[in-house]
Amino acid sequence: MLILGINAFHGDSSACILQGGALVAAAEEERFRRIKHWAGFPSEAIRYCLAEAGAVLGDVDHIAINTDPMANILKKVGYTLKNRPDLRFVLDRIKNKRERAGIDDELNAAFPDHPMKGKVHYIEHHLSHLASSHLVSPFDESVAVSVDGFGDFSSGAWGVGRDDRIEIDNRVFFPHSLGIFYQALTQFIGFPNYGDEYKVMGLAPYGKPAFMEQMRQIVLAQADGSYALNLDLFRHHKEKIEYEWASGSPVVGELFNDELIRLVGVPKRAKDQPLKQVHHDIAHSVQAMYEEAFFHLLNCLHERHGLEAVCLAGGCAMNSVANGKIRRKTPFKKVYIQSAAGDAGGAIGSAFVVHHQLGIKVKRNFVMDHAYWGPQFSNEEVAALLKEKKSELEAANCIVEGIAEEGELCRRTAEAIAGGKVVGWFQGRMEWGPRALGNRSIICDPRRTDMKDILNLKIKRRESFRPFAPSILREKVGEWFEEDDDVPFMMKVFQIREEKRALIPAVTHVDGSGRLQTVYRDTNRRYYRLIEAFHDLTGVPIVLNTSFNENEPVVCRPEEALDCFLRTKMDSLVMGQWYVARMAG
Incomplete structure (x- = not known):
């Protein structure tokens, strides 16, 4: 069927x-x-x-x-x-x-x-x-929680998943929404684009909780664990907000009103204005308020149901900073979030x-333990593309080699990374969800203090405060991070052990944290072998991983990967068994 x-x-x-x-x-x-x-x-x-x-x-x-x-x-x-x-x-x-x-x-x-x-x-x-979370999780029983902007007139729902059934206990209805709170304050700080909330998460560690008094007047925690907004500060519930969804990039109009500006006590920032310390402090306070409301909800749900596992979904489940604190801030011991936690999921x-x-009496037989569900391309397709683009590659002073033996390909790539090269890594099936997880990734050396600047100069051209992620061999997590857990989809931020931070400065955020991806031999053998080869060379079981793109969606096809490589200053490109290197001079 x-x-x-x-x-x-x-x-x-x-x-x-x-x-x-x-x-x-x-x-x-x-x-x-x-x-x-x-x-x-x-x-x-x-x-x-x-x-x-x-x-x-x-x-x-x-x-x-x-x-x-x-x-x-x-x-x-x-x-x-x-x-x-x-x-x-x-x-x-x-x-x-x-x-x-x-x-x-x-x-x-x-x-x-x-x-x-x-x-x-x-x-x-x-x-x-x-x-989308409980039914593909490894848990027979879990507290299931969905928190986002809005969908079907509600912004949140939670209950219990037992085997193939989900019983919803409670909802938060329009116009109250934690997602709208975070999106509105993201706009206020001067990040107007749909999906810009991750920038607030990246900016927050540079600030202090100087605006918590104001935040607690915007979001009102309720006794049952739910939340409410101070609606006097918002527009979405009584005015027509610009929402453009059809056949293009989503556009959302301004969600807050002048009352919120008066409450915060500083002017809203235009997107082209410089970021100041006050904006860092507001970002920190927004994240702290979200966490306060989120953990209040989770603690109430644990007290109500007494289960050890929680499954999260909805756009707010993409808040990897909060997700990484669940086991420390609540009694939950197990956390599952699939790779496309937002609306795509x-x-x-x-x-x-x-x-x-449909009533088919079969036990749940599927667990999503990896994110590789997208298109893949053969070595022959890559070879045909490289042949077609031969003149462009020669003009860019590139050489092309076929390396059929996987161990040798990983060793050569690891040597390039350890030598400070920026490598595009394209293999297997494209990832499901927003994170590059080793199949459509740009890979670099996490030990270099200047690697963030190199990446932003050569390729990403993004805000300097945004961190890059560490991909780590699963069995090495406890040696390098303060928590030891599975994070296959890069959905949690953990603190890097203090004695290790100076060894991997390119993936250590200003507060000592890292948004890690745990890599497994059985779900991505080639990426695992690449990190393993880097570990053999350097003693570090981690590579810097960022998405393979340049201000565009993550690449899908070999043509897009090659185009991104040629128009940026990437040093090497690996596609299947093909190794492309840009020569000096």
């Missing part, structure tokens, strides 16, 4: 396909469209997933989409009658719901030669989030909900 899962008409649109209850393929539309956070209908991601399953649209038995236009309908009607928001606000919401209800039309238009025969299932947004959640709702 084939089930197609879809996240559509929202940022990070995506698709996945299940076959017999196991994930076969998953990808975000942005990787094919080459527009960050692409919103709209994910036709190219669907096309890829069908091809990976060896199927056409007419073969699909069920289609699951991670929204239900009828969910929480009484809450919506009651809110509208009570609050009488701007008519444009209401009409905009109606338009969005009509778009999302037309999935069958979109599918048939995108695949006219193979009409849809399967049944469409609309799965409520937060149930999809919860399922809803495609997987909705598909697994449908699989289990």
Whole structure:
């Protein structure tokens, strides 16, 4: 049986396909469209997933989409009658719901030669989030938590997952939202683009909690563990905010009003204005407020249910700084967050909900222990590309070698990294989710104090305060970090041991932390062998890992990898068994 899962008409649109209850393929539309956070209908991601399953649209038995236009309908009607928001606000919401209800039309238009025969299932947004974590986790029983901006008129939901069932205990409804709090303050600090919240996380360690008094007047923790906003400071609940999702990069208008500016006591920052210490302090306070509310929720849920495992999803589950503190700030002992915790992951959640709702009496048989679910390309395809681009490579003073033996390829690459080279590393299936996890990565030496500057000068051209990540051999985590845990998807930040920080300055953030990725021989043998070879050379079982891109979505195809290599000052490129080196002179 084939089930197609879809996240559509929202940022990070995506698709996945299940076959017999196991994930076969998953990808975000942005990787094919080459527009960050692409919103709209994910036709190219669907096309890829069908091809990976060896199927056409007419073969699909069920289609699951991670929204239900009828969910929480009484809450919506009651809110509208009570609050009488701007008519444009209401009409905009109606338009969005009509778009999302037309999935069958979109599918048939995108695949006219193979009409849809399967049944469409609309799965409520937060149930999809919860399922995207618990139903693919290694836990038989867990507290499941979804926290984000908004979806289907709520911003959060939580309960308990037991085997293939999820029972939701409570929700936070529109207009209250921890995600909106973080997004609004991200805008206030001068980062206006959709998805810029990670910049606030990167900036926060440079500041102090100087604005906590103000933050606690913005977010109000509730006795039951939930949260509320001081709505006097926001616009989203009564004015038409600019939301642009269709067929492009998402755009979100300003969410806060002048009352919030007065409360904070400093002017909002324009994106082209310099960052000052006050902005560092606001960022620190925003992160601290989020953590205060988040851990209050988790502690209440642990007290209520007494379980040792927690599964997280929703856009706020991408807050790796908070995630890395869960075992220290709450009684939970086990934490699972899949690699696409945000809205993209809803495609997987909705598909697994449908699989289990169909009443097939089989035990859960799938655990997502790696993120490699995207397209892959053969050595022959790479060779053909390199042959086609021979003149451009020669003009860039590059040499091309084929190194068929994996151990030798890893040794040569490790030597280049240890020599200070910046290496593009392209192999296997593309990662699912926003993190580069060793298949579409740029790899460097973490021991060099100047490596962040080199990377920003040569390739990334991004803010200097944003850290780079350490990929580490799993069995070495306890030697280098203060916590010893599995972090396969780079979803947690841990403190690096104090005596080790000077050894890996390029991946040590200003507060001594690192957003690590634990690498396993059985899920990514080649990347593991590369780090192992670097360890043999240097005694350090860690490489600096950043995404293979330059102000664009992470590369998907060999053509994009080669283009990024040629237009930047990257030193070497490894694609499959092919090693491309830019010669000096």
